[in-house]
Amino acid sequence: MTNTRSMFNSPSLVAAALCFAAFSAQAGGTHADNHGHSESTIGKPAKMSQVTKTITVDMGDDMRFTPEKINVRKGDVVHFIVKNSGKVKHEMVLGTPKELAAHYKQMLKFPGMVHEDPQTASVAPGQSGDIVWAFTNSGIVDFACLQPGHFDAGMKGQFNVAK
C-alpha cells in the first residue's frame, strides 16, 4: 500500500471505524454484564485449531447464499469458506436480526464501510473469505449480506443450531 493520506482525511475509513465500534459494542454487549451469560446468543469467534466442521457457502449476484439454510449443532466450531462467485462485492455477516438490521442502516449511510470483525467475511468478486465460528447456543442464528441493496433483495440465510 502506498496510501500516504492520514486516515482522518478519508471519510470512508472514519466511517469504517465508527461502524466497527458500534457493531462491536452491540455484538459484544453481553460480555460486559455478569448476569449468567458470558457470550452472545449467536455464538462467538473461534480459532482455526478448534474447528470441527468445514462448510462452504457461495454468494452470487442473484442475491442469494447457497446454501441459505444451514444445519449445525450446539458445540460445533465451523470454518466457513465464503465464496463470491458474483461480479460485485458480497459479504456474509452473522448477527441477531436486530444487529443485522441496525448494521445495514449504517451501511446505507456509509456505503464504503469495510468490515474487519470476526463475524464478517467481506469478499471481492471471484475471491473467498473465512469465518471461524463457535455455535454455543441452540436455536436460530441469522446471517446476511449487508451490501447496500442486497439485504433488501433478500440476501439472507439462517443456521438451525440443534441441541
Ligand SMILES: [Cu+2]
Ligand atoms: Cu451481497
